Each structure stands twice: as C-alpha cells, then as structure tokens.
Amino acid sequence: MIKLKIITPLGLYKECEVASVHVATVDGETTILPNHMPIVAMLKTCECILEENKEKKHYALAGGILQFHDNEMRILSDAIEGQHEIDIERARRAKERAERRLAKQDDKTNINRAEVALTKAVNRIKVYEHH
Numbered sequence: 001m002i003k004l005k006i007i008t009p010l011g012l013y014k015e016c017e018v019a020s021v022h023v024a025t026v027d028g029e030t031t032i033l034p035n036h037m038p039i040v041a042m043l044k045t046c047e048c049i050l051e052e053n054k055e056k057k058h059y060a061l062a063g064g065i066l067q068f069h070d071n072e073m074r075i076l077s078d079a080i081e082g083q084h085e086i087d088i089e090r091a092r093r094a095k096e097r098a099e100r101r102l103a104k105q106d107d108k109t110n111i112n113r114a115e116v117a118l119t120k121a122v123n124r125i126k127v128y129e130h131h
Contacts, residue, residue, distance in 0.1 A: 002034055002068075004050070006075045013080055021073060022049040023066060038069040043077070045119045047127050058083045060127040062120055079120075086128040095121035 001017040022031040024046035032039070048061040064077030098118035105111065 001071070002032065003072045004075070005073070006077065006080055008077055008079060016050075016052055019051040019054070020049075021051075021066075021075075022047075023061065023075075025066070032066075032068055032073065034071050036068060039066070040068075041066045043075070045116075045123050047123065047130070048075070048080070058127050058130050060086060060120075060124040062123075081124065081127075083127055083130065086124050088125065088128045091121050091124040091128065095125065 001019060002021065004014070004016055004018050004021065005012065006014040020031050020033050022029070024030075024044045025041040026044055027041070029046075030041070043061060043064045043066055045063045046061055048059040050057045050059070060081045060083075061075070061077055062079035064075055067074045067076075094117060098114050098121060101114040102111070102118065
C-alpha cells in the first residue's frame, strides 16, 4: 500500500492508504503502484484516480507536484475536489466564461489565464460526469 497525503494551501486535504494513484504529469499519464521507484513529477490539471479500499475514487486536481519515495506519496496542489464535492453548475458557468474570453480575445484578454480557467473547468466537468 501507498501512504498518501494530499496537501493544498488550505492544509491537509486527505490522508489515507491507497493501492494505486493515477495522474497526468507534464511527461504523460502514469499510475504509481507500491514499490515504484522514487519520483518527483510536475502534475498537469487532470483527473486523479485513487484506488482506496478496492474502489476507484475520482478527483479533479488543479495541477501541482507529486513526490513518491518508500511507499509514501505527497501531492501538493493549489486545489482538489472529489467527484461528490464539485458544483457542476459553477463549473459549467466557468467553462462558458472562459470560452467567451477566448473567443473575444481583445487587448484586455489574458489568454493564458482564460486557457487555464477553461482547462480547470473542463476537468471538473469530466470528473463530475465520470461513471
């Protein structure tokens, strides 16, 4: 088993033991299993899938850093939401706002910020709608 801690700026989000962690790093998707070699990786905004008590649990992860060594993992992220925590209407509104900003693209539009907002909103919707 992997001893997992997920930490956000608000503090400890989750501490548990899991059989696997599936995330998307900047180098691609990966699943970490017990006894994996030590790794430090930058995480993309992605769906994080934890196998906890033989059940897969889905989370919307807003990027971050993953560190794994000796079957202990830490994930540091600006934000994470479990599937049941996502306010789907808020996520849909955020997606629409970001799409409008990108479509407009005037001198006042921060394209990078709009793209990040769109990526996060789409990820939250995907995780929420995952069956």
